[in-house]
Amino acid sequence: MGLGDRRVTATTERLPATRTQSRIVAILALATVLGGLGVGASLSAGALLIVDITGNDALSGLGSTMNAVGAALAGMPLARLAARRGRRIALASGNAIAVLGAVAIIAAAAAGASPLLFAGLAVLGVASAVQLQSRFAATDLAVPENRARDLSLVVWSITIGAVIGPNLITPGEAVGEALGLPGLAGIFVFTIGAQLAAGLVVWIGLRPDPLIESRRLAAVARSADAVRPSGDGPHPEATAGRGRRAQFLVIALIALAHATMVGIMAMTPLHITHHGGSITLVGFTISLHIAGMYALSPVFGMLAGRIGTRPVVLLGFAVLALAAVGAGTGGESMPVIQTALVLLGIGWSMVTVAGSALLTEVTPLEVRPRRQGQSDTIMNAAGAVFGAASGAIFAAGGFPVLAGVAGALIVLGVVATALLRSRRDSVH
Known part of the structure; x- marks a missing residue:
């Protein structure tokens, strides 16, 4: 195959990626909305739950702190998993881990165990790390001039969960009481459902995996550019x-x-x-x-x-x-x-x-x-x-x-x- 043929192949390979990008951004936005519902609700309820269990108002701010700590600790492991296995597995795994955090919080509320509560809030922080990773996933197949726009659409979708989530506290209390749990623990039942739904959306919908596909297309492009004078370009x-x-x-x-x-x-x-x-x-x-x-x-x-x-x-x-x-x-x-x-x-x-x-x-x-x-x-x-x-x-x-x-x-x-x-x- 000549150089011209390889360049044509690279161009035609890029077209499906361009058509796929809009669907990938939509999938990521939907998953972020669903995951954000659980995060937005749990941040508000977590602070109240801390006060209920510990009886100390001064500790209420630790809810957001533990969320940030969990998100920080999860950032690199999720990125390494994405590098090895792709965005789909990394994001869905993060949602699954966040479910475990919500389960731990419910158990802590039922037992009145503050150490388990703080640990659960930190593990739930993985959901925030997933939201952050999702914005980068939106750039994998984006053309350079649209990277910021596609990334921003996923960031914008966080708004829905941030606004609606706290309003789920009242119905969450009703669910908690119906299940025989402390009222505030009920909101984390919604969190479990939201994270499971977000993970399913990513697992089913994020095909082809944007990071893996971008690497494949990059390999095609490198093959097309393989014939180039050695003196061209910077060292x-x-x-x-x-x-x-x-x-x-x-x-x-x-x-x-x-x-x-x-x-x-x-x-x-x-x-x-x-x-x-x-x-x-x-x-x-x-x-x-x-x-x-x-x-x-x-x-x-x-x-x-x-x-x-x-x-x-x-x-x-x-x-x-x-x-x-x-x-x-x-x-x-x-x-x-x-x-x-x-x-x-x-x-x-x-x-x-x-x-x-x-x-x-x-x-x-x-x-x-x-x-x-x-x-x-x-x-x-x-x-x-x-x-x-x-x-x-x-x-x-x-x-x-x-x-x-x-x-x-x-x-x-x-x-x-x-x-x-x-x-x-x-x-x-």
Whole structure:
């Protein structure tokens, strides 16, 4: 077969992948919606269940912390499994593990065992890791100009679970009581059903496996390009070195944006209640923040496709800076605080969507799952660390000092983005 014939074959091989991509994104979005229903409900119920079992209000925040810890610990193992066996097996396995976490929580509620409860909440955090991995799965077969858009559609689907999930607490209590369980444990029965449904959708629908198929198509393309003068292109070692540098810079900027978001968001309820705000006002403000995080993600994905991923990342850090200023200077003004929380969610979304697409862009296919897993692990770990530290920082100086520390993280994120030289560091 001549070089021209091989190039024609590579082009025709790519067409089915392009047609398949829309279906893959739809499957991933549906699975994320189903899985998100369980996660959104359990995060709210978990905090209440901790108080019921331990009798200590101060421990209620450990629910989200254990979720973040579980997601961080699961990031790399799921990525390694995806690298060996494909996205379908990795994502479905994550859903199955999350089911075990929900079962442990129900058992802990029935027995009043707080250690088992915290362990179950951590294992359930694997469901959050699955959501993060799903966004990367949406990029495996995407054409470069559509990577950010396809990824953002999966991110957007998290919105549904985040909004609807907490509203399942009341019917969940009825289910728990009907089963002879503590009322709050009933919500985790829904979580089991949601995770099983999400796993089945992925197991049945994610065919061909996008990562495995992308590797097959890449092999075809390499075969088509095999005949090339040896002097063409940069030296492989130089390209690999710049690629690794770019990959870890992107991982760092995503983690910095996430830590900024978690730290400010975590202390918002305390700030509002310290200024006389009600629990209802807290809930409304956090709902606005969540809407900012997810609702506009497709817009930012399409924007990244038009103007590039780095400009959108920089815009995201600018929005995060505005959010930090608003939080630090808002004081008793709830409209200012609420606006800052919306901007906090929007800035996070811009950096996360564009940054995730940028990480795919600068990472060779053969190491892509590993870098993506490292990114998710480091991102969640950074959020957990700064989220935990934010309490002490807030106690020392309130929102102004916390916003100042967040501002320093934002500056580091901008520096990391500026150090990227997209044309030289990208690996296509």
